[in-house]
Amino acid sequence: MRRVSYRPTVMVVGLLLAVFLLGIATPVSAGSFTKYATIAAGEGFASPINAVGPPDGARSEGWMGSEGYLWGGGFATESGYITKVVIGVIYRVDIPAVDDTVTLKYSLDGGATFGSTKLTWVPGDTAWVEKTLDITSDTSVNGGSWDWNDISNLKIFVQNTVVGPYSRENEDEWFLNIDDTTVMVDAFFVTVITSETPTTTPTTSPPPPPPPSFDFSISASLSDLTVQRSGSVSTELNVNLVFGIPQTVLLSGVWVGTPPEGVFPSLSPPSGTPSFSSTLTFSTTPEATVGSFTYQVKGISGSIVRTTNVSITVTELAPPAAPTLLSPDDGVVLDTVTPTFDWADVVASSYNLEIAT
Structure with missing residues (x-):
């Protein structure tokens, strides 16, 4: 009788299944990724237009005047354990500022709160320049560590600020202090460094104290x-x-x-x-x-x-024992009206003497 074996077919199917599973598994990769904003917005004098990336140096870049700001977000994600995060903006100005400032900062909740690490400078670059800020060690808004969910929620802001407080009383002086500098943004970006394994800071215990020289x-x-x-x-x-x-x-x-x-x-x-x-x-x-x-x-x-x-x-102090009479003898008849009595010493502050007549 002819025997038919299906074992080789099963092995081939098993190999194909293993290859398929390996093919769909998402590896944890290590590398450096630079992601550009895919959306941008602002308010006040801001007009984002194409303040997204990659940068093209076109004249239609986003711009903002005094007291305006722009933001960029929508960063694509990758895989891997994040070890470093650097945010950046490519900007220039039409007229160098005198004392007005620009601040680069970031938020993970749409601008409700900002990270404590910021970069502030007086903008004076009339050619395109990158300004970057390392926020790796700033864990003030992300729960203590960076992951790709934080990157997807990341928004990078640039704020153009006039130096000097504004009030109705100093309104004319405030307008005179404006540098009239227009800040233009070509792109927002974030650079993320990853590793294949989580990075942990090794904890070292202090060395034990030396044993005493004697005890x-x-x-x-x-x-x-x-x-x-x-x-x-x-x-x-x-x-x-x-x-x-x-x-x-x-x-x-x-x-x-x-x-x-x-x-x-x-x-x-x-x-x-x-x-x-x-x-x-x-x-x-x-x-x-x-x-x-x-x-x-x-x-x-x-x-x-x-x-x-x-x-x-x-x-409490216990009462003393009854004293022992030393002289005269107990019960003796005395022939003097001024007898002398003597008894054993006791701790007492007063004595009561009873004499039978």
């Missing part, structure tokens, strides 16, 4: 303390060398949060060379704020800072 640690032997009003309590701070050549460490402290009234910390000694110890003492007054507080001790040596926290609770 130390700081800790408290007792980190939770309790003290009564009119009292004092202490803990020992241990400042130990971790590595390196010992350097002087300065000790200081600060309350974390609202500091209590009537609680006074002190450090002795306030500095030293690791390893060493320092005594942290809290002294309280009779009116010291009752409550719990946190005191942070800092050890500083150059740029190295180490800390440890000590908690302290201030309580």
Whole structure:
């Protein structure tokens, strides 16, 4: 029996399909493209006529008088990732200006807002001259990057401005200041540079700081303390060398949060060379704020800072224990009306003595 195979046909069709798909794929290209305006307009004295491109140097170019402007747009697009955008105008004047100015600027929303990058000059060229402006780094109106949609929305403006403000009071002087210069535009254009891949600005992290030449640690032997009003309590701070050549460490402290009234910390000694110890003492007054507080001790040596926290609770002054009578003996009968009493010392501001008769 004769066998018929269709596999080669399928392979040919597959190859043709692949070639077709490759043919319709839009490659991302790199290159330089100069696009000329296909539409132009203006107002005031402006008469755009053929202020579009490519330039032809004809006498029928668009022109504008004092305080007029022209714009060009309708730029064709290409493909590729945009890396540079330069706008330009080909212009000349009939009479060189003295101090009136021309400004080259651009907009992406029809002239409602303008990019922050502009070019202003006193027009004095009676022969055709190109004026260009690189707007690549100006991302004030395009969201931070350039793409071909921005180019399709691009409008390039030239504005002819009389130097000096206008008002009814100075109207005659203002007209005398007009340079009577006619600015003529032959074409607006934009030059776009593209690449095959997106361009990103590499971000570099700052180098890490060099390791310290030495290091130390700081800790408290007792980190939770309790003290009564009119009292004092202490803990020992241990400042130990971790590595390196010992350097002087300065000790200081600060309350974390609202500091209590009537609680006074002190450090002795306030500095030293690791390893060493320092005594942290809290002294309280009779009116010291009752409550719990946190005191942070800092050890500083150059740029190295180490800390440890000590908690302290201030309580009310507890009533003293009942005193012990030393003399005379309790219950003894005295034969004097001026006896002397003596008892063990207690912290008290007044005493009550009861005598049975």
